[in-house]
Amino acid sequence: MSPLQKNKEQMEAQVKSKQRVADHGEVLTGKREVNAMLDLVKSETERIDSRFLEPACGTGNFLAEILERKLRVVETRYRRSQLDFERYSTLAVSSIYGIDIQDDNVQQCRQRLFGIFDLNYLRLFKNKTNDNCRESVRYILARNIIHGDALTLKTMGENPQPIVFSEWSPVNGSMLKRRDFTFHSLLEHASMKELPLFSDLGDDVFIPTPEKEYPLVHFLEVADVDKP
DSSP states (O other), X not given: OOHHHHHHHHHHOSOSOHHHHHHHOOOOOOHHHHHHHHGGGHHHHTSTTOOEEETTOTTTHHHHHHHHHHHHHHHHHHTTOHHHHHHXXXXXXXXEEEEESOHHHHXXXXXXXHHHHHHHHHHHHGGGOOHHHHHHHHHHHHHHEEEEETTTTXXXXXXXXXXXXXXXXXXXXXXXXXXXXXXXXXXXXXXXXXXXXXXXXXXXXXXXXXXXXXXXXXXGGGGGGGOO
């Protein structure tokens, strides 16, 4: 068995330890159940920009399958153009969000999702791949997969803060617009049940107020915002 196959099997295991089950009720969802559940919303899992949030993501069993489905669509449509593949695969990654209370799960989930992207990227473009694209994907995953508690709506650690998610919206092809929202503000609307967050019918929608907005940036430069 190759190291990659062994790592994949470990990440897909349903129980890491009996102690974690006892302490946190941690039982990860198996691949068969993941696919059966995602098939109920199959069209959404194959829409590149359709957003998904897993509030107890574990090592990413759901999110990994969603990303693989999205990247199959990206490859089918854009494999002839490296720039288009980079643009839309980055968009696919940016549509996936997760929260977990276990830091090791968060780290593994980020690594797993990056690995899925990078394997596809390398397979298609080999030595022509761009490290700036990898850096953007890593940065987005660091923002989107959060070490936190979906019940308290706060990050984990010595100084818990409100969970903040970044929305990444494509503008004029290669540009991205980033807006940050607190998880609390998004859920507050959901509990009100007045207007939908999204509508494909042209109806009025609820538009939450962002905590912060960022200038437009090229998708290959999104990580530069935190650089000195």
